[in-house]
Amino acid sequence: MSARAWLVxxxxxxxxxxxxxxxxILLLVVESQVGIAAxxxxxxxxxxxAARFGAAARVGAVFAERDxxxxxxxxxxxxxxxxxxxxxxxxxxxxxxxxxYVIACLGLNLQFGYSGVLNFAGAAFFxxxxxxxxxxxxxxxxxxLVVLVAGGVMAALIGSFLLxxxxxxxxxxxxxxxxxxxxxxKIFLEVNDTLGGPQGLRVDGMNVLGWEFNDNIxxxxxxxxxxxxNYIVVGLIVLGFAFAFVRRVERSWIGLxxxxxxxxxxxxxxxxxxxTRWKITAFTLGNFLTGLAGALFAMMxxxxxxxxxxxxxxxxxxxxxxxxxxxxxxxxVVATVMLIIVPEKLQxxxxxxxxxxxxxxxxxxxxxxxxxxxxxxxxxxxxxKPK
Amino acid sequence: MDIGLFxxxxxxxxxxxxxxxxxxxxxxxxxxxxxxxxxxxxxxxMVGAFGGLATYLGLTFLGVENPWVQLAAAFAVATSAxxxxxxxxxxxxxxxxxxxxxxxxxxITLMLGTVLRETIRLFYPxxxxxxxxxxxxxxxxxxxxxxxxxxxxxxxxxxxLLAIIGIHLLINRxxxxxxxxxxxxxxxxxxxxxxxFTLIVLVTFAIGSGLAAFAGILHGLYYSEVNFGMGLLLGVxxxxxxxxxxxxxxxxxxxxxxxxxxxxxxxxxAMPFASAYKDVFAFGVIILIMAWRxxxxxxxxxxxxx
Numbered sequence: 268m269s270a271r272a273w274l275v276x277x278x279x280x281x282x283x284x285x286x287x288x289x290x291x292i293l294l295l296v297v298e299s300q301v302g303i304a305a306x307x308x309x310x311x312x313x314x315x316x317a318a319r320f321g322a323a324a325r326v327g328a329v330f331a332e333r334d335x336x337x338x339x340x341x342x343x344x345x346x347x348x349x350x351x352x353x354x355x356x357x358x359x360x361x362x363x364x365x366x367x368y369v370i371a372c373l374g375l376n377l378q379f380g381y382s383g384v385l386n387f388a389g390a391a392f393f394x395x396x397x398x399x400x401x402x403x404x405x406x407x408x409x410x411x412l413v414v415l416v417a418g419g420v421m422a423a424l425i426g427s428f429l430l431x432x433x434x435x436x437x438x439x440x441x442x443x444x445x446x447x448x449x450x451x452x453k454i455f456l457e458v459n460d461t462l463g464g465p466q467g468l469r470v471d472g473m474n475v476l477g478w479e480f481n482d483n484i485x486x487x488x489x490x491x492x493x494x495x496x497n498y499i500v501v502g503l504i505v506l507g508f509a510f511a512f513v514r515r516v517e518r519s520w521i522g523l524x525x526x527x528x529x530x531x532x533x534x535x536x537x538x539x540x541x542x543t544r545w546k547i548t549a550f551t552l553g554n555f556l557t558g559l560a561g562a563l564f565a566m567m568x569x570x571x572x573x574x575x576x577x578x579x580x581x582x583x584x585x586x587x588x589x590x591x592x593x594x595x596x597x598x599x600v601v602a603t604v605m606l607i608i609v610p611e612k613l614q615x616x617x618x619x620x621x622x623x624x625x626x627x628x629x630x631x632x633x634x635x636x637x638x639x640x641x642x643x644x645x646x647x648x649x650x651x652k653p654k
Numbered sequence: 655m656d657i658g659l660f661x662x663x664x665x666x667x668x669x670x671x672x673x674x675x676x677x678x679x680x681x682x683x684x685x686x687x688x689x690x691x692x693x694x695x696x697x698x699x700m701v702g703a704f705g706g707l708a709t710y711l712g713l714t715f716l717g718v719e720n721p722w723v724q725l726a727a728a729f730a731v732a733t734s735a736x737x738x739x740x741x742x743x744x745x746x747x748x749x750x751x752x753x754x755x756x757x758x759x760x761x762i763t764l765m766l767g768t769v770l771r772e773t774i775r776l777f778y779p780x781x782x783x784x785x786x787x788x789x790x791x792x793x794x795x796x797x798x799x800x801x802x803x804x805x806x807x808x809x810x811x812x813x814x815l816l817a818i819i820g821i822h823l824l825i826n827r828x829x830x831x832x833x834x835x836x837x838x839x840x841x842x843x844x845x846x847x848x849x850x851f852t853l854i855v856l857v858t859f860a861i862g863s864g865l866a867a868f869a870g871i872l873h874g875l876y877y878s879e880v881n882f883g884m885g886l887l888l889g890v891x892x893x894x895x896x897x898x899x900x901x902x903x904x905x906x907x908x909x910x911x912x913x914x915x916x917x918x919x920x921x922x923x924a925m926p927f928a929s930a931y932k933d934v935f936a937f938g939v940i941i942l943i944m945a946w947r948x949x950x951x952x953x954x955x956x957x958x959x960x
Contacts, residue, residue: 385757387764432945438756439691443893444944450890451937458931578886582768589761622772625765629747632762636754 280337283326288344291604292351294612295358303612338510341600342503349499359495360567361611366502367564368603372587373513373596374556379585380594380642381522382549383529384433385442388449389584392554394576395422395452396561397470398462401571404471411473415505415562422558423551434546449581456573467572470565473501498567505563509556513596516552518645525549579621586628592638601640658801667919668912669807669876672814675911676869677892678899679821680862682907685896686838687858690748690759694767695866696889698736698743701770702867703787703880704778705732710788721790728790732871733864740863741856749855767885774882784881787874810872817868818908824861825904834858838902887933894940900949 290310297303317326345362352358371393378384386392396418403414432444457465472494516522524545527535536542565571587606591598610620631638677699684692706728713724747766751759775781791806825831836844837854845851873888874880895914899906914936921935 379757383757385760429941432941432948435948436944437948439760440897440944440948442691442693442760443890443897444941446890447894447937447940447944450887451934451941454933454937455931458934579768582764585761586765619772619776621768622776625768625772628765629762629769632754632758632765633747633750636758 277336279325281340284337284340284344288347291344291608292348294608295348295352295361297612300613300615307609307613342507345499345503349496352493353496354493356493356495359493359499361608363495363498363502363567364564365603365607366499366506367560367567368584368587368607369600370502370506370509370563371557371560372584372591372599372603373509374553374560375584375588376553376594376596376599377513377516377525377549377556378553379588381517381525381529382545383525383532384546384550384553385438386445386550386553387442387578387581387585388445388452389557390576390578390580391449391452392422392426392557393561393564393580393584394456394571394573395425396558396563397565397571397575398456398468399558400562400565401468401470402462404566405469411475411566414566415559418562418565419555419557419559422561423555426551426554430547430550433550434543446578449578453573453576453578456576463572465573467570467574470569470571472569473497473563473566495567498563502563505559509559510596513556517594517596521545521548522645583621583624586624589628590631590638592640592642594642595638595640598638598640598642602638658798661798661801663919663923665801665803665807667915668811669814669915670918671912671915672811672818673869673873673876673888673911674892674895674914675908676814676817676865676872677888678895678907678911679818679904680866681893681896682899682901682904683834683858683862685901687834687855688744688748688752690756691763691893692743692748692859692862693760693763693889693893694743694770695763695862696885696887696892697767697770698739698863698885699866699870699873699888700880700882700885701739701774701870702732702736702863703870703874703884704774704785704882705735705867706871706874707785707787707880710790724788725790729868729871732867736867736870737860737864740859740861740866743863744856744859748859749852767889771882771885778882781882784879787878787880789875789878791875806875810876814869814872817865821861821865821904830854830857890940891936894943897949898943 290306294303294306294310297306318324345366348362349359352362371389374392375386375389378386399418399421400414403409403417404411409417429444429448433441436444456462462468516525524535524540527538527540528542528545532542583606587599587602590606591600591602606624610617610623616623677695680695681691684690684695709728709731710724713727718724718727743763743766747762748759751762778785789806791809794805796803796805823831825834833844833849833854834857836847836849837851837858841851844854869888870880870885873884891914892911895910896907897910898913899908899910917939918932918936921939922932925931925935
């Protein structure tokens with residue numbers, strides 16, 4: 268097969284990835300509020316036009332068929348953005364935050380999207396990861412890569428206290444269990460003096476094999492890159508693993524079981540699926556990913572306080588999952604970029620972000636309940652189409 | 655323990671229980687007719703309390719100084735405004751999602767709660783800070799040893815009990831109540847009997863939300879303070895009370911409300927050294943109760959249809 272024949276089918280995907288990269292860079296470069304608003308409007312129009320003329324569907328088809336190569340394209344795009352802003356702390360902080368939030372939301376996606384287990388305490392499990400990182404880096408000499416994993420393990424462990432009520436309850440009842448846990452967690456942090464109370468805790472920056480993540484990267488004399496590049500690279504690696512893992516789970520028989528369980532628990536049980544086992548698996552794995560993201564976030568930020576883990580923050584995580592198209596990891600990425608970067612750039616709406624996101628989710632639920640990028644049907648054989 | 659101090663705790667517990675019961679009744683009513691949980695209920699209560707406060711401030715601005723007129727106006731405006739809002743929530747957010755998965759209704763009401771909370775925080779003048787709620791009731795007090803019986807608290811308690819009795823009569827003695835019970839029992843049969851389903855759902859939402867506003871003002875009068883975040887806590891507690899009593903059961907909700915208040919009071923009494931943890935304790939108890947009896951102490955009688 269010639270290179271041409273190989274490249275042409277991929278073209279829509281490559282063009283789309285390049286276009287989105289340029290757009291994101293533009294969005295991050297522009298400082299004036301009017302300019303950002305104009306860019307956002309232009310972006311919405313471009314997407315609508317693309318959808319109207321079928322371009323969006325073609326891009327989607329390419330992504331669905333060749334997701335191996337297009338995954339690489341997306342990583343390239345992130346690295347391009349990082350390279351472009353290599354010394355701009357603020358922009359790189361946003362990029363890293365997006366990456367970390369995507370990891371956390373992948374965890375929620377396992378719970379909400381695949382298995383139908385509700386978790387309205389996402390911010391609490393994220394917070395458990397954060398506080399674990401804070402306590403471990405300050406008081407012990409545990410290697411920091413282990414701290415990352417420990418954050419996830421701790422979230423999964425504490426989450427296992429909720430397993431019994433979560434397993435025994437359904438829909439609204441289990442929602443209340445997690446809401447109560449989320450509120451309990453935040454109040455507990457505020458009144459507990461050992462964990463810093465309302466003032467919070469300081470966290471050490473990451474240090475792997477003597478490489479200090481919180482020092483700027485200096486190469487030679489006149490090249491200096493922001494230290495957030497470190498976190499972006501680690502975040503991307505973790506995200507890569509998490510993303511691949513979640514996709515494999517989705518494609519495998521486990522994902523099939525989870526889907527069956529979500530769609531009809533009674534029917535799934537009568538076909539011999541062990542509901543308890545799969546609910547435990549999804550809940551624990553999801554909390555692990557969320558806690559892992561939290562640990563990385565804490566080490567990057569260097570400071571954490573209970574106000575970062577309110578019920579509102581949990582709802583933002585749920586909004587991301589829902590907005591992106593429940594069960595679709597790619598949708599998560601798009602939704603996270605929107606929900607993290609837009610309010611940071613458009614300072615005018617920063618204060619109103621909870622209000623706007625909540626209103627947006629209400630509209631989505633009323634008019635497009637499947638989300639922005641609905642989850643596609645699973646394709647077992649690439650390129651196979653129903654006849 | 656000193657009997658006077660004990661009486662004080664009992665009094666406080668009764669007040670709390672009455673408010674929880676009022677909130678829980680709302681949850682149970684909604685669940686009865688629609689089989690949904692309206693998670694914005696607590697925030698409707700909060701908006702109701704702010705509505706009452708705004709009415710009071712407006713009347714003071716207009717020069718109406720009589721506290722009884724102010725009080726009556728605050729109650730009237732807040733309950734009717736929230737009743738209207740409840741009906742609107744039912745019409746535009748809950749009924750359209752009737753056929754959708756339960757998760758969607760749950761999310762939409764949670765998000766509506768956020769919208770209400772944030773709206774008050776951002777757009778009420780200095781809404782991010784707690785607001786002082788005026789004491790409009792006579793503040794006479796009688797002392798019995800360590801126990802102070804305040805007239806205003808007695809009046810609040812009486813008002814709350816009257817509201818609960820009123821709801822009881824409405825549900826059990828009127829034609830409207832009969833229709834609500836019929837819809838709760840079986841929607842399809844109720845429809846074939848000529849009951850206007852949509853109307854009954856909207857009226858039920860109006861009643862429940864009006865009650866929440868009523869409870870909100872009582873809450874404001876009792877604590878002399880309202881803040882934008884109070885609804886979240888009251889909502890979760892009210893919902894838990896409704897669950898403890900068994901959703902769909904009005905008397906269960908009332909018992910649940912008082913039971914929950916008793917638990918909280920006992921928690922403070924038993925562990926005075928850990929009073930900072932009283933909400934942690936309360937939520938821990940909720941989680942435990944859910945683990946023990948997943949559909950409440952007096953559980954719903956359901957058989958799942960496949």
